[in-house]
Amino acid sequence: MLRRASPFLLVSIGVALLLGxxxxxxxxxxxxxxxxxxLQGRLSSRIYSALADTGSSEGTRLQALLDLAGQVRExxxxxxLLDPEGNVADTANLPxxxxxxxxxxxxxxxxxxxxxxxxxxxxxxxVDALDxxxxxxxxxxxxxxxxxxxxxxxxxxxxxxxxxxxxxLLLLFGAWGLRERGRAEREKVWAGMARExxxxxxxxxxxxxxxxxxxxDDPDADPSVQRAVTHMxxxxxxxxxxSHRFERIGRPPRRDAVELGALVDRLAAYFAxxxxxxxxxxxxxxxxPDDALVIAGDQVLLEWVLEVLTKxxxxxxxxRGGEVVLSASPVAEGxxxxxxxxxxxGVPKALRKKIFEAGVTTKERGWGIGLALARRIVEENHGxxxxxxxxxxxxxxxxxxxx
Numbered sequence: 001m002l003r004r005a006s007p008f009l010l011v012s013i014g015v016a017l018l019l020g021x022x023x024x025x026x027x028x029x030x031x032x033x034x035x036x037x038x039l040q041g042r043l044s045s046r047i048y049s050a051l052a053d054t055g056s057s058e059g060t061r062l063q064a065l066l067d068l069a070g071q072v073r074e075x076x077x078x079x080x081l082l083d084p085e086g087n088v089a090d091t092a093n094l095p096x097x098x099x100x101x102x103x104x105x106x107x108x109x110x111x112x113x114x115x116x117x118x119x120x121x122x123x124x125x126x127v128d129a130l131d132x133x134x135x136x137x138x139x140x141x142x143x144x145x146x147x148x149x150x151x152x153x154x155x156x157x158x159x160x161x162x163x164x165x166x167x168x169l170l171l172l173f174g175a176w177g178l179r180e181r182g183r184a185e186r187e188k189v190w191a192g193m194a195r196e197x198x199x200x201x202x203x204x205x206x207x208x209x210x211x212x213x214x215x216x217d218d219p220d221a222d223p224s225v226q227r228a229v230t231h232m233x234x235x236x237x238x239x240x241x242x243s244h245r246f247e248r249i250g251r252p253p254r255r256d257a258v259e260l261g262a263l264v265d266r267l268a269a270y271f272a273x274x275x276x277x278x279x280x281x282x283x284x285x286x287x288x289p290d291d292a293l294v295i296a297g298d299q300v301l302l303e304w305v306l307e308v309l310t311k312x313x314x315x316x317x318x319x320r321g322g323e324v325v326l327s328a329s330p331v332a333e334g335x336x337x338x339x340x341x342x343x344x345x346g347v348p349k350a351l352r353k354k355i356f357e358a359g360v361t362t363k364e365r366g367w368g369i370g371l372a373l374a375r376r377i378v379e380e381n382h383g384x385x386x387x388x389x390x391x392x393x394x395x396x397x398x399x400x401x402x403x
Contacts, residue, residue, distance in 0.1 A: 078148030254298040260328035261288035280321035287327035308370040309340035316344030343394040
């Protein structure tokens with residue numbers, strides 16, 4: 001359930017973070033704009049005071065100009081003054097710092113003093129960039145003033161790009177979440193149909209069991225009939241287990257000791273007795289180490305997974321003969337791997353990436369539910385993985401289970 005809800009959880013967290021960051025940033029922009037407005041007010045106030053003081057001396061007017069220049073520095077707008085000869089005469093609020101010859105963001109006075117030289121390549125490159133943007137203002141008698149972008153302007157120029165990227169990612173997450181939700185809904189529908197089908201099997205199974213019991217009790221029955229009755233009883237027992245398997249899905253997973261060698265042996269023997277043995281013979285066999293290979297899991301559901309994989313392998317060999325191998329082996333990182341391999345035509349490349357999706361099938365009359373349910377059993381009930389291995393010829397499915 002958590003796996004299915006994760007896309008929506010990620011999208012919700014992403015939207016909340018984006019909105020929170022946007023609110024914080026806009027509040028910062030508002031504060032800086034208010035500070036800029038207050039600075040303009042102080043500039044205007046100083047200008048009006050100087051204009052109103054008609055009796056002020058030359059020194060007072062000079063001080064007023066110096067005050068205005070200081071307040072301009074407080075605005076945070078980068079400024080470079082070049083004298084008529086092209087040398088750096090003054091700087092303010094430079095967004096530059098020399099760190100091993102690289103440019104960085106800074107505005108401290110020490111850095112400003114170090115960069116007040118025409119030999120500074122970083123500063124010269126900055127002035128050239130401003131000149132290309134036509135950010136120069138002629139100051140008759142003083143030289144040329146170059147105006148750069150403040151930190152606020154630089155932020156506002158990059159924020160839309162960041163926001164567009166973030167919104168794009170959120171849209172991708174949203175599309176992925178909707179796709180996952182649709183897949184989960186399809187699996188739910190298929191599982192419901194399978195439950196109902198299993199429920200409907202109950203009545204005919206009970207009736208068949210009664211008829212088989214009558215045949216088994218006949219002392220005069222032919223030996224071939226007795227052998228057939230024995231196989232029928234095995235098939236009825238298996239059908240009865242199948243009809244009750246769906247009740248295990250969605251419940252807390254069981255952690256019984258399952259010996260995988262015995263499991264693959266039993267399934268291989270069951271299918272080997274029921275496959276064609278004519279000119280196009282199909283061989284079903286098992287492989288596993290001599291030592292016991294035990295994992296914690298639900299034997300009934302694991303048997304179901306292997307039945308799905310084995311039946312698919314047999315269907316792939318239909319009409320051509322071949323071999324199906326069920327094997328169990330330990331893995332280096334712990335746990336075990338159950339492999340079902342056939343030498344049939346394999347899975348088409350176009351379906352390899354979506355073969356485990358509900359409704360996807362290579363059979364003309366297939367429902368496309370078997371592999372989807374098998375993956376759900378392996379992942380949700382056992383914490384493992386069901387993968388289509390890239391090993392040929394034919395198709396190879398690996399059930400990787402934790403220890």
